[in-house]
Amino acid sequence: MACFLVSTAEAVIVTAVKKAEEKKEKELELQGVVREEGHIPFSVKLGWLTKMLWGGVFLLLIEHIYHGEVVLYPPFLTAMYSAADTQAMLYEMATVGVSMAFLVTAIWGVMVGISVIVEKRRKNAAAEAEK
Amino acid sequence: MCLILTVIAALVTTFLWKKVYKDEKLKLFNLALMYWGASIMWLVDSLFSAAYGEGFFDISPADTILGIIVILCGLVMWGILILPAALRGEIVVSKKDDKPESVVVADSKVEYKKIENTTGSVQAPERKKNE
Structure with a gap:
């Protein structure tokens, strides 16, 4: 019905956080703080999450338009026409929508964990090579 | 599906x-x-x-x-x-296996110069011996 709206809200928040992080990293760069070679900045890692969220939201929006659950005129969501449908929509958002956003974020967390391990291994290998 | x-x-x-x-x-x-x-x-x-x-x-x-x-x-x-x-x-x-054309050209130029130098340095003593 409108489960993708939860992911949309998360995508908006994560995009704002990413922008703030990018700004912070740029300021550090201007202050002369040198980034370690091979280190992936946190803003880039947040970018993976925003791409997954926005991409997923976009494709789910297409699916909802196809099923006639989203229309291009107000109130945009056909579930808004009756109180019973609106209640069902809110229930779906609270269950399916929250689960979707949670699983995408959890998988992104695994991706970040793997990238941190890879970065550490590369760093150790470079340190051993120097010795 | x-x-x-x-x-x-x-x-x-x-x-x-x-x-x-x-x-x-x-x-x-x-x-x-x-x-x-x-x-x-x-x-x-x-x-x-x-x-x-x-x-x-x-x-x-x-x-x-x-x-x-x-x-x-x-x-x-x-x-x-x-x-x-x-x-x-x-x-x-x-x-991924291919090299972009520009890099190949640059590489071949470098290689060509190296070959020129090495052949030149090898040939020079031989000429002296002949003389």
Whole structure:
């Protein structure tokens, strides 16, 4: 019905956080703080999450338009026409929508964990090579 | 079927990004993340459908058409993302094993100079001996 709206809200928040992080990293760069070679900045890692969220939201929006659950005129969501449908929509958002956003974020967390391990291994290998 | 097709699209795109095409401006990673995001969201949707007694997979023709539309929409969005770089002629479609033409030319020039120098230095003493 409108489960993708939860992911949309998360995508908006994560995009704002990413922008703030990018700004912070740029300021550090201007202050002369040198980034370690091979280190992936946190803003880039947040970018993976925003791409997954926005991409997923976009494709789910297409699916909802196809099923006639989203229309291009107000109130945009056909579930808004009756109180019973609106209640069902809110229930779906609270269950399916929250689960979707949670699983995408959890998988992104695994991706970040793997990238941190890879970065550490590369760093150790470079340190051993120097010795 | 929509879930299956999107997962296949995500796997193919990830393979192309990781193993075949190297140009970052192609943004294949973004396309893969978009498909993975949607796949995760539909996976959750299918799990809830199965929990409520509906089938996990919907293999109806209508859902197959939806899957194809979704993949095409993803490709269109990806096309829009890479369009500015493509118009500027910045995208070089080369496989991971290939070297871009410009690099090959530069390498061959360097190699040519090296060969010239080495042959020159080898030939010089021989001439002295002959004299």
